[in-house]
Each structure stands twice: as C-alpha cells, then as structure tokens.
Amino acid sequence: MFTQLTPPASEPVSLAVMKAYLRVDIADDDVLISALISAARRFAENHTGRIIAQRDFRIDASTFGDGILPLSPVSSVASVKYLDASKTLQTLTGLDFCPHPLSPQLFSPVAGWPVPTKAWNAVQITCTAGMNPVPEDIQNWIMLRVATAYEQRSAVIDLKTTELGRSFVDGLLDAYCVVTI
Structure with missing residues (x-):
C-alpha cells in the first residue's frame, strides 16, 4: 500500500500550454481545463501503472x-x-x-x-x-485527451473517464505500461 504525501508540484502539461493547444485565450475555463489536465494525468497513471507527476x-x-x-x-x-x-x-x-x-x-x-x-x-x-522529464508521448496523450473532453464536455459530462473508450491515441501510453508477470 502506498500513500501520497505531497501533491504534484506541477502537472505534465501546463495550463498555458493546454490553453494554447485548445486556442482558448480567456480565463473563464481555467479551472475546468486544469481539472481536466489532472484527471487525464491520473487516468494515464492508472492505465500505465507508473507515476507521471513527481x-x-x-x-x-x-x-x-x-x-x-x-x-x-x-x-x-x-x-x-x-x-x-x-x-x-x-x-x-x-x-x-x-x-x-x-x-x-x-x-x-x-x-x-x-x-x-x-x-x-x-x-x-x-x-x-514520478517522471522527470515526462515523455513527449505522454504529454501529447494528455493534451489530446483534455482536448476531447473539453471540446465535447456536454457529451462527456455524464460519463465516467473510463467510459470514454479506447482510441488510437491511447496507444501513445502503451509503451509506458507496467507489465506484470
């Protein structure tokens, strides 16, 4: 059993980078976008079995x-x-x-x-x-996952993150998955 003692000092994708990727230049959705970044990182950690944010x-x-x-x-x-x-x-x-x-x-x-x-x-x-630096594949996956959730938030709002379904983009995480024998 392990317990997190400190929260991540930063996410693998910053709010500024994510907003530029989304082409959002207002602050109205900053809290939402930040929450989506954290949720995507947590999903990636659960999926890969690795700690991403240090x-x-x-x-x-x-x-x-x-x-x-x-x-x-x-x-x-x-x-x-x-x-x-x-x-x-x-x-x-x-x-x-x-x-x-x-x-x-x-x-x-x-x-x-x-x-x-x-x-x-x-x-x-x-x-x-935690990963330092975070591989570009994982950062790209997070940006794509956040973009999907942000742009389709009305359709996604009632689903659990695990119900979003696997897409070809999810393959970016495959190389980082822990293999248990």
Whole structure:
C-alpha cells in the first residue's frame, strides 16, 4: 500500500500550454481545463501503472519484498524504516539505490536484509516518484485527451473517464505500461 504525501508540484502539461493547444485565450475555463489536465494525468497513471507527476509517497509493506518498490519510476529514497522484533522502529542504513526511468525500482542494504516483525506496516519507505522529464508521448496523450473532453464536455459530462473508450491515441501510453508477470 502506498500513500501520497505531497501533491504534484506541477502537472505534465501546463495550463498555458493546454490553453494554447485548445486556442482558448480567456480565463473563464481555467479551472475546468486544469481539472481536466489532472484527471487525464491520473487516468494515464492508472492505465500505465507508473507515476507521471513527481511527488512524495510513503510505502507501507509487511516485508522488504526483496527490495522491489511498488512504484515506478522512483527518483530517490529518503528513508527505509522497519519494525524490529520488539516492534521498535529502526532506520535501514547503507542503502544501494540506483534510479531507472522505466524498469522496476530496486534497492538493497549493503549489510543484508534485517528481519522485520510481522505487521502490515512493518516496512515503511519514504520516496519521491514520478517522471522527470515526462515523455513527449505522454504529454501529447494528455493534451489530446483534455482536448476531447473539453471540446465535447456536454457529451462527456455524464460519463465516467473510463467510459470514454479506447482510441488510437491511447496507444501513445502503451509503451509506458507496467507489465506484470
């Protein structure tokens, strides 16, 4: 389980860029367009299984899971803590972490894995995840998805985002989808 600790500092497509793409030069719809950008980014994150907008997370797990982080891409690991046998919170030191833009994120302690107590939150990892920079394919997909929702908002307003249907444009995200085996 992971919890978002901070909201994204910025969206992958700025309001100014999106308004220029839509050819909107008034401020009346700024709130709507901003909301559509955020919704498109969240949809893309759910679809791909990757974090797109950079922000901080806390991961709670019952084990170290061989050092495989459930988020991708992770740019930094701030801390790895665990509950020892006496349920005292300890900080794991001497981490070897090498960020990679798309592959599974791995970390390992230099001195070996300690044994945490049995609890759903026995391992607590604080990290920063998100794409930096966001690939152009994803930015283009967001702009196209927002444009569709904005230009057809009266038809879309009663639908859930997942009911918009897959179009050829959605293929722009396919290369970024996490494949689980």
